[in-house]
Amino acid sequence: MTSEAAKITSLCLNPALDVTYHVNRLIPEQKSRSDAARHDPGGNGINVGRALQRMKFESTTFCVIAGAVGEILKQMLQQQLNNVTYHQVDGETRINSTVIETESHNQFQIVDAGTPISPRQLESVTEDFLQQTGQGFGILTGSLQPDVPTSLYAQLVENIHAQGGKAVVDSHGVVLKSAIAARPFLIKPNKYELETLLNVRLNTREAIAHTARQIQNQGVQYVCVSLGAEGAIIVGPDNSYHAKALKVPVNTTVGAGDSMVAGLVAGFSLDGQAQTALSYGIACGAGTVMHPGTELFSGHELADFRDRVKIKTLDI
Numbered sequence: 338m339t340s341e342a343a344k345i346t347s348l349c350l351n352p353a354l355d356v357t358y359h360v361n362r363l364i365p366e367q368k369s370r371s372d373a374a375r376h377d378p379g380g381n382g383i384n385v386g387r388a389l390q391r392m393k394f395e396s397t398t399f400c401v402i403a404g405a406v407g408e409i410l411k412q413m414l415q416q417q418l419n420n421v422t423y424h425q426v427d428g429e430t431r432i433n434s435t436v437i438e439t440e441s442h443n444q445f446q447i448v449d450a451g452t453p454i455s456p457r458q459l460e461s462v463t464e465d466f467l468q469q470t471g472q473g474f475g476i477l478t479g480s481l482q483p484d485v486p487t488s489l490y491a492q493l494v495e496n497i498h499a500q501g502g503k504a505v506v507d508s509h510g511v512v513l514k515s516a517i518a519a520r521p522f523l524i525k526p527n528k529y530e531l532e533t534l535l536n537v538r539l540n541t542r543e544a545i546a547h548t549a550r551q552i553q554n555q556g557v558q559y560v561c562v563s564l565g566a567e568g569a570i571i572v573g574p575d576n577s578y579h580a581k582a583l584k585v586p587v588n589t590t591v592g593a594g595d596s597m598v599a600g601l602v603a604g605f606s607l608d609g610q611a612q613t614a615l616s617y618g619i620a621c622g623a624g625t626v627m628h629p630g631t632e633l634f635s636g637h638e639l640a641d642f643r644d645r646v647k648i649k650t651l652d653i
Contacts, residue, residue, distance in 0.1 A: 343503075343606045344473030345389060345396040348466050348493075349382025350459075351451040351480050353433040354406050354413075362440045369436075378413040379433055381479030381507065381595050387417050388599030388621055392639065394606070397422060399466045403452045404429035422469070424462040428452035451482040459485060463493060472501035474602050477516070478508065478595065487511045494519035503605075507598050509533070520556035523605070525598050527563045546570050546577050546653040559611060561618065563597055569619060570651070571601075573611045577651040580615050583623040583642055596621035616646040 355378070358371035378387075386398035397420040402411055407430035414421055431449035438445075454462075466475065475497040477490045494504040494516055503522035506513065509530040517524065531548060532539055539545045549560040549572040561571040568582040600621035604614030620642035 344469070344471055345394060345476070345602060345606060346466060346470045346473065347382040347385045347389075347396060347398050347476040347478065348463070349380045349386075349398060349400045349479060350454065350462070350485065351431070351482055352378070352380030352383050352400050352402065352410060353431045353449065353451075354410050355379030355433050355435065357435045357437065359437050359439055362438055363436065363445070376413075378410050378417065381598075382476065383414065383418070384595035385476055385478060385599045385602075386421070388596045388625075389603060390418060392599070392603050392617075392621075394599075394603050396420065397469050399424070399462055399469070401426055401452075401454060401458075401462060402430050403427060406430040406432060422465060424458060424465075426452060426454050426458050448480075451480065453484045454482055459489075463489075467493070467496050467500065470497055470500070470502050474503050474505055474522075474606060476505045476507070476598065476602060477521075478506070478598060480508075481512060488515050491515040491519040494521045498522075505598065505602055507594065517552060517555065517557055521558075523559040523561065523601065524552070524557055525561045525563060525594070525601065527565070527594065531562055542567070542570065542579060543651075543653065546572060546579070546651050550577065550653055559605075559614075561597075561601055561615070563594060563618075563622070569597065569615060569622075571611050571615045572653070575611065577653040578611055578615055578648050579651055580619045580646050580648045583619065583645055585623050585642075593622045593625045596625040612648050615648060616643050619646045 357375040360369040360371050363369050386396055389396040399422050401424045403426045410430055431451045434447045436445040477493055490506055490512055497504040505523045506516045506521045507525045545562055549562050553560045553572045559573040563569045566582050568580045570579045597618040600617035601614045604617035620639050623642050624638040
């Protein structure tokens with residue numbers, strides 16, 4: 338499946354080398370041995386770019402790297418991404434670790450804050466990102482380093498829209514709240530992030546859809562809330578829709594949200610319809626959770642899963 342759709346870019350300011358361990362059980366103050374550790378390129382923007390490439394959608398990823406770990410990450414990405422623009426900074430690219438207990442099926446994640454980036458370097462990478470995005474889709478996703486202003490995504494949303502593009506934001510907390518005020522084209526919080534953002538408990542599908550509608554009414558064109566095993570809800574100008582998650586064996590949920598973002602953007606870039614976007618998003622997420630580490634879905638899985646997605650109109 339090739340696409341003549343709009344240009345797509347993703348920004349990855351804080352990438353990582355992701356290391357995944359499978360252990361029988363974690364024992365306090367004892368060594369826990371892993372039979373094999375997986376090493377994958379990580380960072381939300383990178384995962385989005387990898388997912389788009391799996392779908393054969395042309396996109397460009399803007400990535401900040403540093404030090405020896407950054408060079409390892411770059412070598413990995415040469416095998417997985419065709420179009421990457423690297424910006425070298427001082428310091429060392431972070432390493433994130435995931436430990437999966439095979440006995441309990443619990444998953445533990447340790448995430449590093451990331452390498453500082455100077456104002457000059459930040460301006461350079463964001464200017465390149467905006468220029469390449471043009472009137473296409475600009476995806477802003479992932480954490481920001483502690484020294485980066487929490488208003489950055491909001492400013493980039495305004496810049497993207499000013500040049501005729503569509504800004505997509507997948508973040509949380511203050512960064513997401515600030516970005517919402519700038520009225521992006523699409524946001525994709527999960528249920529927990531939505532509850533935390535508004536300090537509410539959302540116990541039903543209808544409550545989630547009504548809350549998403551409140552945000553959509555503030556000027557965000559589409560709000561998609563991922564619900565894990567319950568699927569996802571998308572609310573837009575025309576209506577609201579729910580799709581159940583597909584029943585697949587779950588290896589790890591790492592990268593599933595990023596795959597959903599890629600699927601949503603791919604769907605919107607094809608025909609601009611929320612139902613198409615949601616079907617792609619659900620299919621991409623389902624394919625990804627089946628694989629270890631941050632390995633993604635395959636092309637044949639995506640085609641099969643899209644056929645299995647069932648979408649219900651909520652009229653909310």
